[in-house]
Amino acid sequence: MKYMLLIYNDPAREPAFGTPEFQAMMEGYFALNGRMTADGVLRGGEGLKGVETATSLRIKAGKVETMDGPFAETKEHLGGYYVIEVADLDAALTYAALIPSAAFGTIEVRPLMDYNPAG
Amino acid sequence: MTTAASGALAATRALESLAREDRGRLLSALIARLRDFSLAEEALQDAMISAVSHWGRAGVPSAPLNWLLTVAYRKAIDRLRQSRSQARLASDLVPLLGEEADEEGSEMIPDHRLRLIFTCCHPAIEQKSQIALTLRTLGGLSTVEIARAFLDQEATMGQRLSRAKAKIAAARIPYAVPEPPEWPERLNAVLAVVYLIFNAGYSAGPVAGRDFAEEAIWLGRLLDRLRPSDAEIEGFCALMLLTHARRAARTDQNGVTIPLARQDRQLWDHTMIAEGLALVERALSRRQPGPYQIKAAIAACHCEGETSDWPQIVALYTTLLQHEPTAIVRLNRAVALAEVGELELGASELALLADALSDYQPFHAAQAELFARQGRTSEAMGAYARAIALAQTSADAGLLAQRRDALDV
Secondary structure (H helix, E strand, C coil): CEEEEEEEECHHHCCCCCCHHHHHHHHHHHHHHHHHHHHCCEEEEEECCCHHHCEEEEEECCEEEEEECCCCCCCCEEEEEEEEECCCHHHHHHHHCCCHHHHCCEEEEEECCCCCCCC | CCHHHHHHHHHHHHHHHCCHHHHHHHHHHHHHHHCCHHHHHHHHHHHHHHHHHHHHHHCCCCCHHHHHHHHHHHHHHHHHHHHCCHHHHHHHHHHHHHHHHHHCCCCCCCCCHHHHHHHHCCCCCCHHHHHHHHHHHCCCCCHHHHHHHHCCCHHHHHHHHHHHHHHHHHCCCCCCCCCCCCHHHHHHHHHHHHHHHHHHHHHHCCECCECHHHHHHHHHHHHHHHCCCCHHHHHHHHHHHHHHCCHHHCECCCCCECCHHHCCHHHCCHHHHHHHHHHHHHHHHCCCCCHHHHHHHHHHHHHCCCCCCHHHHHHHHHHHHHHCCCHHHHHHHHHHHHHCCCHHHHHHHHHCCCCCCCCCHHHHHHHHHHHHHCCCHHHHHHHHHHHHHHCCCHHHHHHHHHHHHCCCC
């Protein structure tokens, strides 16, 4: 089953660029990427630029409304994601716990929808 | 009475006499094969209904559990046929039919209840739903009975159970016993659920004929049988037994709580205490200490001899703090310190917990007690008032009021 691991964190609590903590975090991500690839479970993943670069839109009465900012103003922002394919939720949680940002943010684990259940 | 009617009656009796053990086992075996909680429950229900008419006509089979499992299995296939495409059906049924053939004719149905309880108590499920699922699938309680215990509407509880089962399927929560690295933490989650069920029974007593404390003891014993020689499970069972054994002595005829030191020990269930004490000893002899074993050892110190062994209790709370460094354990240790004559030390330890436990009734009750012993009467009055305001049961409020009224103002 495929799961998306959504990485939420508060930028104020994230290690600052150039510090040893930042270096350790990046090494943690490189190690995890290597492990997921070696285990054959990695299906995708990206990091996102900060919410100050986000633009949101919705259609109201047929008119596109465009707004500056993310969907919800919260302290913790969606900062990136992985998509992995593993046997069950326990396996997905094991990888989620290896994401360095779990130490100061929150990882939300969501199964992906299967559009071809008869497959 | 007609033959048909007496046959149906015999069939109904045979079904009722199947221990609830059997229902849980059948369900656990069906889920293992079908990988679908709801389908397994519905199929088992269908099989029970079939049994009433079949057994009524043809007599109760020699291997009734196997009969139920086989029929439930066929009913599940019927339900799948009705709801799914032929292509999916073929891929679903081929492996399942092979398994069915292997077990024909024997009464050896597999017991997967340990997997079942770990799935019900998976941390990805909300705790209240963990409790409800455990009572429903392993304890065989009805949705109505569970709803009553939670003071919920039946429909609300039904939705809660459905949502939990849907999440197990959609997020693919595994149907498995966790492996060693996860085992202690996952076992703790299971024990926490059973202990909450026990506490629900402890504070409420029997609700509409169901004593949840006894349900919890039954679940604890089941865990001990499914996973023998686990020191924490043994300690956990001992803790429940040593607590439950005192139930008849816990309140007076007006329903007011009687503190342990003043309970009539004749009223304790001494057979249950002996069983609990033997279990604590067995658990501790395994030399794998854990929080439930220590709590059981503390309960044992209250039950052995004429009075509680307070010096030993202080030592045990000190050890428990290493496993559970919580304010509540510190509170209990402070009370035990006062009991061994360290009144000032106990009182000062207690004072440190004022912020953490400001809404916790036993904290204010303990503080009132220690103030009273120190002769600080007006402070004791204030603490009793706070404790009474926070008391969850009228039994506890009654005892606190008695103590406040006994203060020498």
